[in-house]
Amino acid sequence: MSFAVAADAYDRFMGRYSQPLARTFADLIGISAEWRVLDVGCGPGALLTELLERLNESSVVGVDPSASFVDAARARHPGIEVYHASAEELPMTDDSFDCALAQLVVHFMADPIVGLREMGRVTRPGGVVGACVWDFEEGGGPLSTFWTAAKELDPQAPGEANLPGTRRGQLVKLLDEAELDQVEGTTLGVDVVHPSFEDWWKPFELGVGPAGGYVSSLGVLDRNRLRERCREILPEAPFTVSAVAWAASGVVPAR
16 A cells, blocks of 8 residues: 555545545544644545634644655644654653644554553543544445445455454454553444546546555556546546545543
8 A cells, every 4th residue: 555645636536525525524523622633644635625714823743654755744744743754653741731632544554552641641641532534334335335346357456445444343443452441432424426437537537545546556457447447437527426434533541
């Protein structure tokens, strides 16, 4: 998989889904106007943009392991701090935030429990740690049609259902194992209209994430077969992709 890509490529591939998801995720957490919030794995800034609709610039901080995404987030939001670091080694002091969030990130952490514990470390006792990940188990994610077609044609296609947090109940379990209190789970939904099949397909050719990496690994004939199988599965355009994400949040315990 690769996230060492241009921010615009990521926006075209996943931003079309992550931007509306950010609104529902922030609503779920119940962002308070008095909070200071950390966006872990902020990418080019989908959730940062939403947080800045609710908070002032001094109250929002981002961190991401991709240098290109950090540069893009800084350029798009020059008034906030954005750090280049991984979730497992956050460069912030203890109890620096009221809330730490990870949108579409936990399943890509090298060690999700360590990453979530780090989020808890930098959040004050009584503060909130929250995360959300697409449903890759029950066919509800925005990439489910792609992976269904890929596995029909190639049973060895990797998929993403083996990544941590992508199955029902896994995200709650991860937050429990990260020693957070009052952990609760739910689902979030978004609907995205695609005016044409090409609007849906073309971003898969940009090399973003596991799906983009898989497409890049295919020869021309196999790529064309996959594209046409996806076309057969999807409705006639324009069509709506209804996507579901698992979401969970917990409270940082007293130290």
